[in-house]
Amino acid sequence: MTIDISQFHGVFFEESFEGLEVMESELLELDASSPDVESINNIFRAAHSIKGGSGSFGFNDVTNFTHVLETLLDEVRSDKHKLNQDEVNLLLSSVDCLREMLTAARDGTDVDEAQVKSIHDELECALSNECVTETETETETETEAKTKTETEEHAVVKNESEVLAAALEWHIHFAPHLHLFQTGNDPLRMFRELEELGALTSTANISKLPPFNKYDAEECYLSWDLVLLTEAKAEKIKEVFEWVEDDCELSIEQGNQQETSNVVNVIADNATPIIEDVDVNKVVPVAEKKKDADKKAGASNETTSIRVNISKVDALINMVGELVITQSMLSQFGEEFDMNNIEKLSEGLKQLERNTRELQENVMQIRMLPISFSFNRFPRLVHDLSNKLGKKIELKLSGEATELDKTVMEKIGDPLVHLVRNSIDHGIEMPDERLAAGKPETGTLNLNAYHEGGNIVIEIVDDGAGLNRERILKKAIDRGLVKENEELSDDKVNELIFSAGFSTAEQVSDVSGRGVGMDVVKRNIHDLGGVVEVKSETGKGSTFTIRLPLTLAILDGQLIRVGTQTYIIPLISIIESLQTSIENTKSIVGEVELYRLRDDYIPVVRLHSIFNIPCDSTKLNDGLLVVAEAEGQKIGLFVDDLLAQQQVVIKSLETNYKKVEGMSGATILGDGTVAMILDISSLIRLYREQAEYKTSSAMNNQAA
Amino acid sequence: MATILTVDDSASMRQMVNFTLKGAGYDVIEAVDGVDALSKAKGNNPDAVLTDVNMPNMDGITLIQELRKLPSYRHTPMLMLTTESSGDMKTKGRTAGATGWLVKPFNPEQLLATIKKVIA
Numbered sequence: 001m002t003i004d005i006s007q008f009h010g011v012f013f014e015e016s017f018e019g020l021e022v023m024e025s026e027l028l029e030l031d032a033s034s035p036d037v038e039s040i041n042n043i044f045r046a047a048h049s050i051k052g053g054s055g056s057f058g059f060n061d062v063t064n065f066t067h068v069l070e071t072l073l074d075e076v077r078s079d080k081h082k083l084n085q086d087e088v089n090l091l092l093s094s095v096d097c098l099r100e101m102l103t104a105a106r107d108g109t110d111v112d113e114a115q116v117k118s119i120h121d122e123l124e125c126a127l128s129n130e131c132v133t134e135t136e137t138e139t140e141t142e143t144e145a146k147t148k149t150e151t152e153e154h155a156v157v158k159n160e161s162e163v164l165a166a167a168l169e170w171h172i173h174f175a176p177h178l179h180l181f182q183t184g185n186d187p188l189r190m191f192r193e194l195e196e197l198g199a200l201t202s203t204a205n206i207s208k209l210p211p212f213n214k215y216d217a218e219e220c221y222l223s224w225d226l227v228l229l230t231e232a233k234a235e236k237i238k239e240v241f242e243w244v245e246d247d248c249e250l251s252i253e254q255g256n257q258q259e260t261s262n263v264v265n266v267i268a269d270n271a272t273p274i275i276e277d278v279d280v281n282k283v284v285p286v287a288e289k290k291k292d293a294d295k296k297a298g299a300s301n302e303t304t305s306i307r308v309n310i311s312k313v314d315a316l317i318n319m320v321g322e323l324v325i326t327q328s329m330l331s332q333f334g335e336e337f338d339m340n341n342i343e344k345l346s347e348g349l350k351q352l353e354r355n356t357r358e359l360q361e362n363v364m365q366i367r368m369l370p371i372s373f374s375f376n377r378f379p380r381l382v383h384d385l386s387n388k389l390g391k392k393i394e395l396k397l398s399g400e401a402t403e404l405d406k407t408v409m410e411k412i413g414d415p416l417v418h419l420v421r422n423s424i425d426h427g428i429e430m431p432d433e434r435l436a437a438g439k440p441e442t443g444t445l446n447l448n449a450y451h452e453g454g455n456i457v458i459e460i461v462d463d464g465a466g467l468n469r470e471r472i473l474k475k476a477i478d479r480g481l482v483k484e485n486e487e488l489s490d491d492k493v494n495e496l497i498f499s500a501g502f503s504t505a506e507q508v509s510d511v512s513g514r515g516v517g518m519d520v521v522k523r524n525i526h527d528l529g530g531v532v533e534v535k536s537e538t539g540k541g542s543t544f545t546i547r548l549p550l551t552l553a554i555l556d557g558q559l560i561r562v563g564t565q566t567y568i569i570p571l572i573s574i575i576e577s578l579q580t581s582i583e584n585t586k587s588i589v590g591e592v593e594l595y596r597l598r599d600d601y602i603p604v605v606r607l608h609s610i611f612n613i614p615c616d617s618t619k620l621n622d623g624l625l626v627v628a629e630a631e632g633q634k635i636g637l638f639v640d641d642l643l644a645q646q647q648v649v650i651k652s653l654e655t656n657y658k659k660v661e662g663m664s665g666a667t668i669l670g671d672g673t674v675a676m677i678l679d680i681s682s683l684i685r686l687y688r689e690q691a692e693y694k695t696s697s698a699m700n701n702q703a704a
Numbered sequence: 705m706a707t708i709l710t711v712d713d714s715a716s717m718r719q720m721v722n723f724t725l726k727g728a729g730y731d732v733i734e735a736v737d738g739v740d741a742l743s744k745a746k747g748n749n750p751d752a753v754l755t756d757v758n759m760p761n762m763d764g765i766t767l768i769q770e771l772r773k774l775p776s777y778r779h780t781p782m783l784m785l786t787t788e789s790s791g792d793m794k795t796k797g798r799t800a801g802a803t804g805w806l807v808k809p810f811n812p813e814q815l816l817a818t819i820k821k822v823i824a
Contacts, residue, residue: 003727003812005720012716048758049714052787055809056720063809070787182772184781184803189821218778243804246795 005057012053013106014305017099019046024095024380032085035076043091044073050098059105062098065116068123069094075127087126092380094119167198167229169255170237175205175223176248182218185244191226193240198230227255306406308366316362323355364551365403371449371458372400374409378420378447385424392431392442393424399449404456405551408528412458412548415521415532419460419544420445422518427464427542437539439463451550455530460544467536469493494534498522523631529555529572555650557667557677559643560626562607563615566675567639568648568667573680575627575634577642580620592691595625595636602627602636605687610662616640630680635687637678650677662686706823707731709748711741711755711767712785721754724812725819738762742770745777752822753782754806757793765800772801781822785810 023046026039047070054062069091075081097119104111172194176187194200208221215221228237237252238245330348333341375397386393404412428434428443435441446461469490476482476496498518525532530548549555557568558577584596585604593604604625608615617623617640625636648667653660653676664679708730712718722732733748735741737759745753753771757764764784771777781803786793788807797805806818 003724005723005812008716008719008723011719012714015715042760045713045758045760048787049717052756052785052808053714053716055787056717056811057809181779183798183801184779184822186779186781189824193821246798 009057009106010304012057013102016050016053016102019050020095020099020102021376022046024092025376027088027092027095028380028383030083030088032083032088035083037077040073040077044070044077047073050102054105059102061111061116062101062105065094065098065101065120068120068127069098072123072127081127090119090122090126094123167231170228170230170234171251171253171255172226172228172237173223173251174226174241174248175250176220176244178219178221180220180244180247183244183247185247187220187222187224190240190244191224194226194228194237197232197236197240198228200226200228202226223249304406306367306369312362312366316359316366319355319359319362323352323359326351326355364405364553367405367407367551368403369406369409370401370403371409371456372397374413374416375400375447375449377413377417381417381420382424382445385421389424390430391424391428393428394442394444396444396446397448398446402449402451402456404449404548407552408456408548408550411524411528412546415524415546416447416458416460418518418521419546420447423460423462423464423542423544427462427466429465433465452547455547455549458546458548460546461541462543463541466538466540466542467494467497467534468538472496491535494536497534498532526572526630528552529570531572553650555648555667555677556645557648558626558645559669559675560637560639561641561643562611562639563613565611565613566643566669566673567607568675568677569626569628569637569680570664570677571645573628573630575629577624577626580623580625580638582619582621585620591694593620597627597636600634602634603687603691604638605635605683606638608638610683610686610690628680630684633681633684635680635684637683648675648677705729705731706751707733707748708819708823709733709735709741709745709750709753709755711735711738711753711759711764713737713756713759717756717785720812721815724815728816728819730819730823738764738767738770741767745771745774749776750780752819753777753780754785754819755782756785757797765796765802768797768802769800783818783822 023043026043030036030039047066051063051066051070054060054066072081072087072091076083097116101111101116103109174187174190176185180187191200191202203225205223205225206221208223209215210221230237234252234254238250241248241250326348330345330352333345333348378395378397382393382395423445428445429437429439431441434443444463446459448459448461450457472493473482473488473496476493476499477484481496481499482488498521522532525546525548528548529552530546532544532546534542534544536542555568556571558571558574560567560569578597580595586594586596586601593606594601595604596602604620606618607613608618615623620638623638623640624642626639626642627634627636629635648669650665651667653663653666656666660676662679662683663676664682665677666674667677669675708725710718710721710725710732711734712721713736718734718736722734725732733744733750735744738755739761741753741755742762753768755764755767762770764786768782768784771780771782782801784793784797784802784805785808786797786805787809794805803822804818806815810818
């Protein structure tokens with residue numbers, strides 16, 4: 001019967017990551033020469049919890065690593081070890097390492113073993129105050145080897161003793177001290193435990209009992225002589241008394257001397273009261289690495305939890321209450337239907353609309369967390385990176401209380417990091433350069449967040465050198481992104497940094513091979529339904545502005561009609577809509593149509609063809625073209641009609657049916673019909689496949 | 705059924721212990737640190753107390769000391785959950801009045817076996 005505790009792994013990981021953040025922020029503020037006692041305690045406790053939890057849940061590498069960390073911290077907190085700044089940095093690196101180990105354990109991925117070992121060794125080195133490269137301090141494998149041989153010895157010995165003797169007779173003398181009961185211990189329970197090992201007979205010694213008038217019921221005046229017939233080893237018997245061994249006189253001797261085996265005596269001598277004996281060791285669970293069949297899908301399928309302020313929950317409950325009132329009012333109206341009361345119905349419906357809107361806003365709030373959760377990784381990042389580059393940078397955070405959807409916040413993390421790194425790397429100049437330019441030596445990096453309209457705006461402002469127009473242009477020309485003499489406004493030039501293939505060659509800092517470039521940043525933000533833009537002034541600095549919707553569940557969409565079907569195009573993807581004129585259309589091989597829009601040739605995507613549905617007319621003149629963009633690609637969607645623009649609630653096709661190419665979801669319109677939400681990038685892919693097929697078959701026909 | 709007061713600042717440990725004990729038929733009162741435990745202790749009468757040692761606000765050892773001062777807790781079995789098996793911890797615990805200890809990390813089966821040692 002093994003009890004499955006893997007259901008608590010999620011909570012363990014969450015609280016461990018939180019603990020690591022506590023450690024990190026305390027370490028950043030720590031003054032190595034005179035560390036704050038409370039800080040050290042907080043750091044120690046966080047490490048201690050992670051060690052304990054990881055052990056119980058079976059993540060043994062984490063336990064082993066944290067053990068050394070905890071030992072060092074323990075010595076610091078009991079003043080046995082004086083910290084220096086290098087060691088504080090080492091501790092910070094350990095926090096990073098632990099973060100990676102925990103992430104790997106959670107996602108079932110691998111961790112950089114060499115790095116773990118190296119930091120582990122450095123910690124040991126700090127502990128022993130001499131740098132040992134090799135085997136002096138116990139390494140993980142050594143401890144494992146030791147315990148292995150110990151358990152092997154036990155196993156061997158057990159077999160031998162089994163061979164040599166069956167049940168042995170043990171004489172146990174147990175004389176507890178007076179105050180045994182005051183620690184909540186009870187001899188009766190211990191004897192019951194002994195009885196589980198074999199046949200027990202006991203003789204109580206009442207000689208120490210005082211007369212009744214001096215008798216204190218809370219003291220233990222009795223002692224016992226017990227005889228136990230058991231196959232168990234002395235160690236197991238001693239274990240029963242483990243908790244009280246210093247509170248009593250205890251002797252355990254073999255009564256039956258005939259079949260004394262030296263082996264059994266050896267065990268008795270070496271017996272150390274530990275709970276873990278051979279059997280129990282097998283039972284300690286080692287968490288198996290999760291099969292990473294759907295690692296990518298797995299990441300989004302995580303069941304995570306969210307902490308919600310109880311006042312938000314109370315507000316919700318309130319609103320639901322109002323909704324119920326409105327509902328019963330409307331239902332009453334329905335029961336006693338009277339045309340004269342039509343006003344009441346109208347009022348009731350207005351009330352319903354109010355209730356629903358309030359409820360919607362407040363429910364979305366539940367999923368919102370302050371952006372401080374995302375911002376708080378930056379002090380460390382700026383500190384480390386500016387040290388590494390030799391730059392002086394002050395980080396200012398504002399608007400940390402601004403709330404946004406939890407998932408959006410998680411996904412905006414990496415892009416934000418990249419933009420901040422970019423500002424530090426390429427924006428802010430070296431201290432001497434700044435002084436030469438008449439600027440203060442210390443550069444300022446501002447991270448700001450606020451709400452505007454239905455969006456959250458995040459600004460990354462630096463007072464660095466700004467974007468270098470010439471350099472960007474040159475690179476763009478080199479990579480064939482712009483033509484030599486093209487006239488481009490400053491804004492357009494700045495936008496070039498987000499183009500695919502534009503990653504700057506001079507990467508000073510290590511972006512850990514995540515393959516992040518500004519183009520990926522833009523794409524990630526776009527995937528979240530947001531936009532990013534940059535404004536810059538040479539010599540003065542740059543401002544990156546990210547605009548994100550407050551929630552992922554709702555979309556601003558343009559309704560369009562093709563035949564009898566209604567589709568929704570995300571407004572953010574639409575560049576413009578226009579009436580097609582046949583003169584601007586050019587056909588090339590095999591039905592591929594291109595539409596000339598000013599200087600661009602845009603492929604015409606006939607939705608009725610891709611989705612194979614009837615439409616009003618196949619003549620381009622009769623319909624409209626909606627020019628949409630995804631991943632830098634433009635297409636013209638040929639539709640029959642443009643309908644309204646509205647906010648729609650995104651319903652997942654995957655959960656309700658299955659993934660459909662070309663669609664990113666569906667929604668239910670006011671009249672109850674279902675409208676599909678188009679996924680522009682997926683449509684582009686579909687279109688290309690269709691076009692390739694048509695082109696190749698046309699060419700085959702021509703050749704034939 | 706017997707009631708156990710469990711005290712630990714780690715939510716995952718509390719949940720794991722809670723789940724294990726409830727599954728074995730015990731009733732559980734949870735507390736997040738020594739201060740919380742003390743206030744919950746005063747209104748209740750558990751058959752045993754299971755407490756972590758390292759906690760903010762009031763640690764396990766101090767908690768046991770304080771609990772022992774309450775009349776109804778003078779003989780209640782109190783177990784410490786500790787990552788150390790050092791003599792130092794044992795002495796501190798015993799001096800404070802702890803009945804015994806359970807060494808971390810432990811698995812659910814070990815937990816139940818230890819609880820059985822103190823609850824009839």
